[in-house]
Amino acid sequence: MECLKCYNDMFIDYVVFNIQRADYNLDIKKLPAFVCSECKETYIEEEEMEKIFETIEELDQKIEKLKLKN
Numbered sequence: 001m002e003c004l005k006c007y008n009d010m011f012i013d014y015v016v017f018n019i020q021r022a023d024y025n026l027d028i029k030k031l032p033a034f035v036c037s038e039c040k041e042t043y044i045e046e047e048e049m050e051k052i053f054e055t056i057e058e059l060d061q062k063i064e065k066l067k068l069k070n
């Protein structure tokens, strides 16, 4: 895969992905992504993004339920 910014080669690596929500922060510490060998631009594939959004949706619902207990 080619970098969208500098057109150098990208390699698969693990990156930290942080998501800040209203009620919680989520740090995915080992997310596979393409990382540019030159400018370190990161590209996360659609498949991984979909899985992340599914996870957030589930967490949102579960955390809503947690809040109801208060």
Ligand SMILES: [Zn+2]
Binding pocket: 003, 004, 005, 006, 007, 008, 036, 037, 038, 039, 040, 041
């Ligand atoms: Zn690059």
